[in-house]
Amino acid sequence: MRRPVPAYSSPRRAESAFTGLYVCEVAGLRLPPKVRGPMFDEDLWVLAELVDAHRMVDPHELIWDFTEINNVAWRVVAKEVLLAMLAPQYQAVLECAHAIRSFSNPRTCYRYLMRLVTWFNWLTVMGITSLDNVTQDLCEQHLEEMHWSIPKPGRPRRRLDPNTMAEVPRSIQILALYNELLSTDRYPAGFAPWEGKTAAQVVGRERAAQNRTPPVPDALLQPLLATCLYLVEVVGPHIADLVEAVRADAATGQHLPDLKARDVPAVRRVIAEIRGSGEPLPAISAGQTIKRTTRGDESPLKQLAWSRLARRIGARRFTQQARRLVERELAELAAEVGFQRPWAQQSALIPRSDNGELIAWTGPLGGEDVELIAGYVITACLVLTSALSGMRSSELLEIEVGCRQPFRPTHSGGKRFRLAGRLIKRQRFGGVPDEWVVVEQVDQAVALAERLTGRADGEALFGTVGITGRLKNLRNWLKRTGNRERWGLPVIPEGPASARMLRRTLALSIAHRPGGLLAAKIALKHISVATTEGYAARPGGSQRLFLAEVQEAEQASHVQLTVEAFRDVQAGRMPSGPGARSLIEAFQHVDAELKEAARSDPKVLTDDRHLESLLRKQAKTLHVGPANFCWFRDPSKALCLKLAGTPNAKRPLVGMCDSARCPQATHHSRHRPVWLGQIATIDVFVESPRVAKGEKLRLTPERDRAVRVVAEIDAAAPAALVGKD
Template sequence: MMPRPPAPAARPRRTVSAFAGLDVCETAGLRLAPGAARVLFEQDRWVLSALLDAHRMVKDHELIWEFTEILNPRWRTVAKEILLALLAPQHEAVLACAHAIRSVRSPRTCFRFLQQFTDWFNWLTRQGITRLDEVTQHLCERYLEERHWSVPTPGEPRRRLEPDTMAEVARTVQLPVLYGELLSSDSYAEGFAPWEGRSASAVVGAKAGGPNRVPPVPDHVLQPLLATCLYLVDVVGPHVADLLDEVRAAAGPGQDLPRVTKERVPAVRQVLARLRATGEPLPGLAVTVVGRRVGRYGANPLSHMSWGHLARMAGVGAFNEYAREQVLPEILELAAEVGIERPWARQAALIARADNGQQVPWTHPVGEEDLQLMANYVVTACLTLTSALSGMRTSELLELSVGCRRSRSVPSGGIRYGLAGRLIKGKKFGGVPDEWVVIEQVDRAVALAERLVHRPPGAALFGSISLSSRVNNLRGWLERTGNREHWGLPVIPPGPTSPRMLRRTLALSIAERPGGLLAAKIALKHISVATTEGYAARPGGSQRLFHAEMQTAEEEHHMKLTVQAFRDAQAGILPAGPGARGLLDALRHVDAQLKDAARTDPKVLADDRHLESLLRKLAKALHVGPANFCWFRDPSKALCLRLAGTPDAKRPLVGLCDSARCPQATHHPSQRPVWIGTITTIDALLDSPRIPKGEKTRLLPERERAARVVAEIDACATAPEAA
């Protein structure tokens, strides 16, 4: 143990806390439910569970603050004073602290600080430190280095934590300095500031404002996941909801039915006689219930039979022992004759398999528990689609309630779909009302989820948003039950999935317009329009940051495409199309500027930032079409604007694009597969006997144009650039 330095002269300190005797919630402006117990500053256990404005991201344990976990009693007071100062920065005593944080911190944030204070203060106690004025820079650095490493996991090496994670640790160590004038029981030595007052981010090397580091969901996971969720929501889900309504209606009066007694045995025998006459099987139990029953009582000929369902068929609630013994021989005989089968969906409607369109029953016969489990996994599919096609954060998904759907007609004749919720991030505790504009597929998924969860209006729609674990469970259920093979669904490979990753994936997909299921089955342009409408309607709302992220990704993608076009031209892979000459002139101009820079400063040639700077204006003019690039540098030359009669428009009308004739359109090798696909589709239509002769005549020029574009792309990709 290091020798204890002599205690320096203590700074003048309050003899009594500025918060002594105060009600914590009243001081912080937090609303408690009527009749809830008050939380006083002196208490060592603050129970904030009755906060009226607690949003759904707040977990129960985050509202119970145990200061007794801090071993040194005087440091419990330090933690209380700092945390209440963070909750109530406008308190008179806090305003007297020159360096105090002036913005309000939420109870969730303060709970994290309490955890950090507990770790820091108890670490000091283990080092033999009893007063904060004994803390030195050496101790701070030792503590930070120890916390830099992850908790040991058996069989895995420890890893250094990310700087963003460590910034909160360093910030907690520094907080007592900011509130030195407020602290009454202990404080750091006069003039001491951990890391000499440098910011926590600078101490740990965290960089603010860097690129988005959230990875998108890998495409080999995303495509089968979306295909599965779309199928479950659009094809299977409505059947599940209809059957679930039937089961709930049938189970409704069952709670009040009498038990089977001696007098009601004849009613059961009547049901058995009817089953024998019609050949209908006895009702079976759900798969999960059978497993539990066999494990508990052992197997027997009636292990799979549902006694409760049979009782309800006879108009009674349950069998007592006498009644069961009376009818047991008859049931055993009937089971051998007609068998046992789960009672619901015995004649299920037919649906088309996802892979080949073959008609199959939408489900095998199921028990009530099987059906409820299936409904839960369809809700997971609804959640996944809502997250993947809207870009909502976890906090926003959690705030969706039953009855949140909003739709209204727009002047253009369409319908605008919206989801009412709350914006939590960056707002006061509890958030503010908000609305997220979405596309029809999301509205349909939310409507199905509302039917399946069967909760009252205002209740949480999705409950937990543990998307990675829910998707893993969905994958396991599909394989375990054989439903994946029955419905012809693709295998969902294991891989990470979270709302943050799906949000990033959607932003990149809108920006880059890739191929695959997301582009083929979901109108990315519609999502982009919905996001833009939501941003325009509420510039400070939920979709503001997603709209900005989407635009940033689009700008980065356009820059990459422009740089690639420049590199291709340098390699002799030239663009085709009417706008090729103009694009090449622009690229030659940039190339000349680079060569001129190489003569004056050779180092810039190795720096792509200089090239990107020269190409930035050209990249801003780029608009990516489905089969061409539009370099929208001169609106007066845009064919689409001339056709629409809007020559002063600021953006091209991609829907009217005729890239084979527009003087600003170019074709590149990356777009060749799209044109080949057009030719293949037209050939299939020309060979079809169902297509009228006149329609085939109309298609021939389209095919010739596509073939001409492909030939031009091939020729320009191999021909040397003209001098």
């Protein structure tokens, strides 16, 4: 906001340029038919009925109470500035030479209102009654006070991070941009708070050189994904069938009459049937039992599901009079047959996650238990959708029931799954329609969540996307109910896992291509292809931003891997493979440049920044394979392109790489475990009596090649063997 503020001589307006106007009409905010919304002159603006309000907007952000400003004249100032921000193309706003010309959305304006309330009321406490008396010293004093946290009993105040403080000076500065518009008060002529400085410069906020969002630690990510995949793919279909049955039963019961005293003979007939068969009485869930006990219910029938028993008799529920008439007989029956929850009494068998042993997926459940499990499986659907798509919180909130689009077949016989949504970030208020191309696991999770929620098309699918809190509840539920042990699931460690962290984790995973569950069970290549296709289909959509984040992380990773390979060569741990000689020569050239730079400009370097600069060109040619590095400098030498018949391609076909023969491929110490793993796998097949002799003969050259590659790695980098068996 580095804008000059003119020294004006014209008097203030006699009345506001917005007097008598409707706020939403001036701002172009859509309302339902026949709804006008608040007028400018009102001190309470309720914008709750905005048609385009997206789901990231909290209801309180659409209620603007200007009476919180003690000085009546400054209420008008706040209203004029905020409406000008909402309507930058309004004629009176266009006459302000330095007004903001881009549209601000109501959420942004609400934050400014909260800051202005604090600023104006602080001035009132300081004895200032007119903005004409505001000075730079007052601005500095207010900013200093806002830099400190609110006092708490027994705790010292702490200074807040400068990166969180930019809104304070920005809200003070913004008033100067609308001097020509203000009618009741304004800053003195020619005064601009912190003139010539942006709000970021005022607070000393550093521009982030890279994404600061931490990824989810692998120790948390792997068990979390394993658990969520199991809940969605194995448990999910069974609980969905059960949820639909419970809800259908409840819907049927809504149209039945109440069971009254005159129906007691029918109850006694059912009691006789149950006594004769020996079947247990229907029980409520464990949670409901605890609630009844907490309320002081110690009767022998506190576990009885009265509504379920009424349903068997053809009624909706027992009246109090009917209950009293049969309580004694039911208590006697309960002592004979006991209680059992009515749902999933004979549940299907599913394989345990850890060893594949077939087990009943659940014990008998009450209706409340069914809905509870469904809620936790929906959490698993949310985690998978976030972790495998890269959606932001705002985009997850805009996913609606019915968002799944018909899949598109690919030329190779695969499928491309699509989700309709909305792009909110950096768009006009309400966002714009968008579409995500996703992998099958995401489509499956969304389809399951639609079944479990039972909501109508167009309603929010997930409701809330506070993943950290929902994950904590899921973890506790698995432990409390014993389902983690029943299903053989891993322990999910404590720790946060927000949508932002999962997005960052996915971006880094695609860029780095690590091992682990994310790479093994869910093909990162498939997610990368889906993201690229989503970008190609909608170049201005959400997946463009996600793909850019992936590419940035990939470039940084390649630079780091190149630096590591260079340091290995310096330490005598040479690469092997057909491309090793040319890579070593390139590194020797860089090493010579470093030595020359040290002679001509001796200085102490605390990091690898200069080295990274020298290696950046080499890093741009790096393509990471699962068992080798490909230095794609010359497409005409790439073996994969020759085999595919595409010599003019711009990128190698890493999936077709034969690194033992390609002149641009190298093997490094980090690749040794991969080749050893291939040897072990081949040995298992060769030793198996079930594998055909011809297949064993085919595998023998593959094993010989892997053994040769390991030997070459060991010979070129003997230091890599330290500590290995």
